[in-house]
Amino acid sequence: xxxxxxxxxxxxxxxxGIFEARPTGVFPPGALNSMLTASIFALVLQCxxxxxxxxxxxxxxxxxxxxRSLGYILYGGIxxxxxxxxxxxxxxxxxxxxRNERSTIVKCFTAFIATAFHKISHLLAFINxxxxxxxxxxxxxxxxxxxxxxxxxxxxxTDSYVAGSYEGWIPTMRNSRIGATILAASSVxxxxxxxxxxxxxxxAVDDL
Amino acid sequence: MxxxxxxxxAYSLVLTALNARLVYRRVxxxxxxxxxxxxxxxxxxQQVPLELTKDARLLAFISVGDQWRQEIVDRLNQRxxxxxxxxxSVAWVIIAFVFTxxxxxxxxxxxxxxxxxxxxxxxxxxxxxxxxxxxWVPTFTCGELRSAVGFVNQKAARKAARRIRxxxxxxxxxxxxxxxxxxxxxxxARPVTDFVHEENEKVKxxxxxxxxxxxxxxxxxxxxxxxxxxxxxxxxxFQLLPESHHGYDQRSASADLAxxxxxxxxxxxxxxxxxxxxxxxxxxDRLLISKDPFNSLNRDEFRLAATFNYSRIMGxxxxxxxxxxxxxxxxxxxxxxxxxxxxWYRKLSHWSSTEELGDL
Numbered sequence: 001x002x003x004x005x006x007x008x009x010x011x012x013x014x015x016x017g018i019f020e021a022r023p024t025g026v027f028p029p030g031a032l033n034s035m036l037t038a039s040i041f042a043l044v045l046q047c048x049x050x051x052x053x054x055x056x057x058x059x060x061x062x063x064x065x066x067x068r069s070l071g072y073i074l075y076g077g078i079x080x081x082x083x084x085x086x087x088x089x090x091x092x093x094x095x096x097x098x099r100n101e102r103s104t105i106v107k108c109f110t111a112f113i114a115t116a117f118h119k120i121s122h123l124l125a126f127i128n129x130x131x132x133x134x135x136x137x138x139x140x141x142x143x144x145x146x147x148x149x150x151x152x153x154x155x156x157x158t159d160s161y162v163a164g165s166y167e168g169w170i171p172t173m174r175n176s177r178i179g180a181t182i183l184a185a186s187s188v189x190x191x192x193x194x195x196x197x198x199x200x201x202x203x204a205v206d207d208l
Numbered sequence: 209m210x211x212x213x214x215x216x217x218a219y220s221l222v223l224t225a226l227n228a229r230l231v232y233r234r235v236x237x238x239x240x241x242x243x244x245x246x247x248x249x250x251x252x253x254q255q256v257p258l259e260l261t262k263d264a265r266l267l268a269f270i271s272v273g274d275q276w277r278q279e280i281v282d283r284l285n286q287r288x289x290x291x292x293x294x295x296x297s298v299a300w301v302i303i304a305f306v307f308t309x310x311x312x313x314x315x316x317x318x319x320x321x322x323x324x325x326x327x328x329x330x331x332x333x334x335x336x337x338x339x340x341x342x343x344w345v346p347t348f349t350c351g352e353l354r355s356a357v358g359f360v361n362q363k364a365a366r367k368a369a370r371r372i373r374x375x376x377x378x379x380x381x382x383x384x385x386x387x388x389x390x391x392x393x394x395x396x397a398r399p400v401t402d403f404v405h406e407e408n409e410k411v412k413x414x415x416x417x418x419x420x421x422x423x424x425x426x427x428x429x430x431x432x433x434x435x436x437x438x439x440x441x442x443x444x445x446f447q448l449l450p451e452s453h454h455g456y457d458q459r460s461a462s463a464d465l466a467x468x469x470x471x472x473x474x475x476x477x478x479x480x481x482x483x484x485x486x487x488x489x490x491x492x493d494r495l496l497i498s499k500d501p502f503n504s505l506n507r508d509e510f511r512l513a514a515t516f517n518y519s520r521i522m523g524x525x526x527x528x529x530x531x532x533x534x535x536x537x538x539x540x541x542x543x544x545x546x547x548x549x550x551x552w553y554r555k556l557s558h559w560s561s562t563e564e565l566g567d568l
Contacts, residue, residue: 028525030230035521038222045334046215053331072331082213086518094522118508125212132211136328173316177326181309184330188337191218195337199225199344 026098027091035087041191042083048187050076052180059176061169062161064152067144071135078128082121089117210515214334220518221338224254225345227521231528238532250528254517294343301336305329342514 050072057069092114099107138144151162210217228251235247312326508519 028522028529031521031525034223034226034230034525038219038226041222042215042219045218045337049214049330049333053327056327056330068327072327075331079213079215083215083219086213086216087219090519090522097522121213122209125209125216128212132331136331139328140325170316174313177312177316180326180330184333188333192337192340195222195225195341195344198222198229199341 026095035090039083039087041194043080044187045191046076046079046083048190049184050079052184052187055176055180055183059172061173062150062152062156063169063172064156065154066152067149067154068135068139070154071131075128075132075135078124078131082124082128085117085121085124089114089121092117210338214338216518217338217515218334218341220515221341221345223521224514224517227251227254227517227524227528228345230525234528234532250531253527254520254524255514298336298340305333305336 054069054072054076057072058065092110096107096110096114099110101107147162231247231250232244235243235250308325308329508516509523511519
């Protein structure tokens with residue numbers, strides 16, 4: 001709404017007058033670097049945990065893509081999509097804000113896209129929250145404990161079956177779970193270690 | 209939003225930490241006693257949507273007083289402290305998670321096909337990271353900011369009642385930004401005014417020094433004449449401050465008040481009063497104003513939770529850049545002048561009373 005309706009009158013034009021000292025670069029220095037770094041580590045955290053959860057679900061007999069694993073993957077995928085849309089939206093909004101009045105096409109177009117992406121990402125986030133909570137509830141209430149899900153029909157198609165006993169599958173399950181735990185732990189620890197590194201305490205107040 | 213996209217929340221968290229680090233690192237290039245305090249103030253402003261006003265060079269005068277400094281330091285310490293409650297909650301969650309994992313491995317053959325809590329536990333693991341992470345990264349909620357500002361504002365008002373304000377507030381950004389933390393464009397950006405030329409004009413400036421006003425009246429005025437280029441010169445108020453050891457401190461008293469007032473208005477508007485406020489008074493005499501929600505492209509900027517810091521990064525970093533350039537110029541000027549207060553104040557009054565640099 002704000003993008004299409006008010007993009008011409010919209011974000012205030014900076015007119016510094018005689019104090020014109022502000023470099024008119026589109027992105028403030030350091031912004032893009034920070035965003036890149038932050039998104040990489042967010043990616044590591046999200047992918048690591050989601051992939052690990054999906055691996056556990058996939059390698060529990062019947063092996064294959066089932067309701068649960070698909071749910072996890074969808075959840076992680078949508079979360080990453082939201083991240084992507086938000087970053088693009090931030091960049092475009094900044095471009096639109098810093099353009100001068102004359103380039104109306106660029107200004108309005110970027111504003112429109114930014115607003116649209118922003119709204120889409122909010123909608124997706126709402127869907128994702130609902131999905132995650134439902135998925136967790138269903139799983140613990142054994143709602144997903146039915147033929148369709150247990151046979152991993154989604155991944156295996158006509159080849160699907162319900163495993164009666166786990167006899168031959170124990171080593172596979174154990175190995176996959178160990179792998180998944182290591183994956184999750186390593187991604188979490190990479191993220192936390194990095195965060196610990198950069199969150200340095202402020203220097204003591206000094207007087208020159 | 210945070211649950212909907214953990215990636216986004218994690219992104220915000222890292223971004224907040226990176227911003228704080230950036231500010232602390234950049235500010236180390238400034239040769240001014242107030243640099244770390246300014247950095248703290250800037251870091252604490254990450255969670256409110258801000259924009260510098262047109263006359264934002266005033267911000268160069270942030271040389272913040274003792275109360276403000278102490279207050280911020282206290283609050284930062286408060287935030288960073290792990291209490292027994294939080295520690296035990298986190299420990300409890302970790303223990304529960306470990307039990308889930310152990311259970312999952314021990315009862316491999318007996319576990320139901322639903323793969324139990326293992327997968328779900330890992331799926332929610334990001335939450336633990338974020339909870340711990342927000343303890344490491346200092347955040348200021350709007351309420352904290354407001355209470356700190358309210359406290360300091362009282363003190364500053366009391367202090368300012370005893371002091372006289374220099375009306376001349378304007379600083380012209382006269383030299384290149386020398387410190388390395390800035391971009392090349394920023395360094396190139398600054399035209400240079402001729403120092404000798406200004407010294408020669410001192411005689412003329414003397415005429416501005418009549419028409420003094422105490423600070424109360426100054427603030428009560430509808431529009432600050434100093435900030436209004438079209439205003440008549442004769443209304444410019446200027447008075448030399450009382451003697452003291454540090455000329456710089458004296459100057460900062462007035463800046464204190466102005467800063468705190470503007471931060472108060474900022475915090476208020478962030479809390480939702482902005483529309484009412486701005487319809488009553490023009491923004492002219494504020495250093496920081498809250499962004500206009502109706503004209504912003506990104507509505508998330510107005511959500512005050514720390515998770516939404518991602519949407520404020522552009523405005524925030526631009527603000528940091530402006531403030532640091534201004535502060536650096538001010539500091540360079542101070543050193544160049546050699547701390548002679550008379551000269552310094554005369555220069556200020558000169559800048560604020562003439563518009564000869566209008567073509568810059």
